[in-house]
Amino acid sequence: MAIVEARNISKKFAEVTAVEQINLTAEEGEFLVLLGPSGCGKTTLMRMIAGLEQPSAGRIVIGGRDVTDLPPRTRNIAMVFQSYALYPHMTVAGNIAFPLRARGTSKVETAERVTWAARMFDIERLLDRKPRQLSGGERQRVALARAVVRKPEVFLLDEPLSNLDAKLRHSARDELKQFQRNLGTTTLYVTHDQVEAMGLGDRIAVLNQGLVHQIGTPQQVYDRPADIFVATFIGSPPMNLVELDDVVLGFRPESFLPEEVHPAQDGRSRLPFRITRSEYLGADRLVYGVLEPPYPPTHVISKLPTNIRVEVNSGERHDFAVRLADLNRFDRASGRRLAEDGEAASATSDLT
Amino acid sequence: MTGGLARTARRVGRFGLLAGFVGFLAFPFYWMLITTFKTTQDLHNTEYNPYLFHDPPTLEHLRTLFEDTIFLQWLWNTAFVGVLVVIITIVLAVPAGYSLARTTGRWGQTLGVGIFLTYLVPPTILFIPLARVIAWLGLQDSLWSLVLVYPSISVPFCTWLLMGFFKAVPRDLEEAAMLDGLSRLAAFVRVVVPVSIAGILTCVIFTFTLVFQEFVYGVTFITASTNYTVSVGVPTFLVRGDVYFWGSMMAACLIASLPIAVIYNLFVDRFVAGFTAGAVK
Structure with missing residues (x-):
């Protein structure tokens, strides 16, 4: 649990500016959604917070600690990728245990925590399977279990629901919100789907072309859009x-x-x-x-x-x-x- | 009823096809095996059915191979060079292939193709200049000359091959591992390498096979028969003028090819495509 701050963050790729002077703060325990069309810079921003990209300018501060120059492994962040990125050569149990093993957690504690995480997502019966033997929904749960198992300070979720079919997406959204409430972990969630954003976010940051157009509660963003982009991007029709x-x-x-x-x-x-x-x-x-x-x-x-x-x-x-x-x-x-x-x-x- | 019939027909067809392939691939081994144990007279008489024993089987050719030549020494030499070349190749090609696969932009691809092109220069052109290099290094007639030269064939090919395998590994996997607490190097060793194991094993077998069958460098750089590799020793000693010791040669081929066949079969399931299935999506 920590406050996540992006201070004046910019990112340039060769000629293209992906993120321009973004200031953003996710409060402790908050569920903050980064919403925008594809190419708006939301994923780049998340990757900079994770440490997978280096910002061209600005600082990333997590829990009061400037982590801009620190590698991803020291930031105590867990991320769920859009593709889930499960390790194909390991079982489900091995996947969930991986972050603990990487940190040298004792065997006993690892086993306990894996059971705890598996139970939370109701995947105990899958522990011996390989990722290729799982359905899309099950893979997503494994990815989430792997993210929570070491109790990180921050969750980063990159469109975790977009690979699920429409029916599953609904229940998955509900579960996602519930477990985040229970754990109370600061969460950043990237999506281009406004319904997901409205349903999940405590606050929504609407991005377009590398700029934050508005940050506010779903209601503020919907009822009092800050500009014409936000007004037309959110709401259907x-x-x-x-x-x-x-x-x-x-x-x-x-x-x-x-x-x-x-x-x-x-x-x-x-x-x-x-x-x-x-x-x-x-x-x-x-x-x-x-x-x-x-x-x-x-x-x-x-x-x-x-x-x-x-x-x-x-x-x-x-x-x-x-x-x-x-x-x-x-x-x-x-x-x-x-x-x-x-x-x-x-x-x-x-x-x- | 017709459905059952169609299914039976499909099965018969499938097994027929399979049997055809098995026969095709196993035939050389069968030929080597039967030739090894046939008497010379049996081999040379065109009246006899070549696929069956006519005279009773004999161990004479094996005796010739092991007692009249130093085949075991050649086998040992080959294995020695083979293992070292495999190690050198993997140590160089794995990091090189990975770097090229992850280099963004056109440079990675261009460099990769450039490296592959060097593989296409045949030993028949290279052995003359390389002979000078070997002489300069004082490695004439030493197995170390082969240890040094063979990677010039195996490293470019394996680098290029591994580049393809590493490209197929989603970046997400490494990034997930880095967020899960590993450095880039550790993520590579613990996630990318295991996932690409099929490619690495392919390189091991390619390199080992190369050392077992390479002839030009072997025959030019090595003069003492005690330093021969199998591929040089066997034709040198078992072809005398126009007399071919077919039985002993086939025995040598069989013995040399068996270890590779065994290794390959041990890992065959790893080679089957789709190993990374389930990683993403």
């Missing part, structure tokens, strides 16, 4: 964006509902909407269409829970609305979120 002069308005498809279903007392802004197409998805309906004047003709999407039975038909014009509290405003030039007051007031007056 993405946030609707409407350009109005210097301001870009953003609202989530699920906040964009027929005016009549909004409770009357809520402050809201009306947006006339011409429907082009709708999709029935079981739990929700997705309604596609174009805004009508006074708004610029922008393509937007509404996500209606199926229990809202208002009729919306293709080709019709319907007044939709968004609660003022659900409106986000971004600066058009910089893409940054605009302050709630002041700027916001003028934007609202345009709307009503």
Whole structure:
């Protein structure tokens, strides 16, 4: 258990800058998710924390100790690779015992700890097998058991669920979160899957092109995105964006509902909407269409829970609305979120 | 019913194919074995079925081999050179192959191909300049000349071969080992080497076989018959003018090839592909 800090970390590969001046702190026992599209630098950042890459600039501090120049083995970090990286020539027991043996732990203690870790992940019956005799889910558990067995200060998880099929992923996510809670170990988790990030993270750091765009709780990141990138990267379908002069308005498809279903007392802004197409998805309906004047003709999407039975038909014009509290405003030039007051007031007056 | 028939047909086909390969591969051994124990008259009479004994088997050829030549000395010489060359080859080729496999960019590949090209220069071209080198070192007529020269063939080939094997080892494995508490060197020794054992054993057998069958360097650098290797001693002593001592030669070949066949069979399961399966994904 330790605080993990990346201070002004940069990494350049030849011409390409993979990570630029990142400052990031994972608090003690926190589950911090690094989220971003592929190539955003999240894996590079994790590898620098692990010591597998040397940063071009900046320091890595773990538990108050500057480890930037220390090799991986001295950092007391455990990592689960996307590929699991199980040692193919060893049994499951040998794999789990490996980190202990490498540190010269006594035989008795090794045996005890291996049993403890195997029990935690319910893989005791697999201990004599070789990795090639295991299914994907079992391999993942072995990799996790190998990571926890020496009680490291920090866990690094690099997309550990991405090789599992969709069904298994759900239960694996739940277990992962639970064991992390139980152990209380500071955890950094890399993923490009926003659902995983939202479900697992105490906080999420959203990265793109080597920069951290926002760090916050899942709710902050979703409800109050720091800029247009975060707004559109998180959420499916993405946030609707409407350009109005210097301001870009953003609202989530699920906040964009027929005016009549909004409770009357809520402050809201009306947006006339011409429907082009709708999709029935079981739990929700997705309604596609174009805004009508006074708004610029922008393509937007509404996500209606199926229990809202208002009729919306293709080709019709319907007044939709968004609660003022659900409106986000971004600066058009910089893409940054605009302050709630002041700027916001003028934007609202345009709307009503 | 038809399903059962198809299955039987498939089985018969599979075993037929297998039997064909086994026959093809075992035939040289059978030929060596039967020739070893046939009388010379039996061997030379074209009227007889060559695949069967006509006269009763004889130990005469083995006697000739062991009593009229110093075959055991040659065998010992070959084994001595073989073991040393194997050690030198592994000590040089394993780190070289690993470094080249992990060198990023085009340099690794280019260097690897360059090293492999040196393997393609035949001994028939190299033995004249190398004879000068051996003379300069004062190693004429010494087994050490062979210990020194054979790696010039085995090291480039094995480096190139191992480079391929090491490339197939996922980097994740080494990195996992480094995070699990090992230095890069220890991770290499305890994870990469065991995983690549098939490649390393292939190198051992390739090198050993090379020493057993190499002729040009053996015949040029060694003059005293007590220093001959098997591949030089046998044809030199068992071919006299136009008289071939077939029985004794085949006996020598059989005895020399048996150890390699045994070693190979001991590790055959290790050579089967897919050894790293299950490491990643």
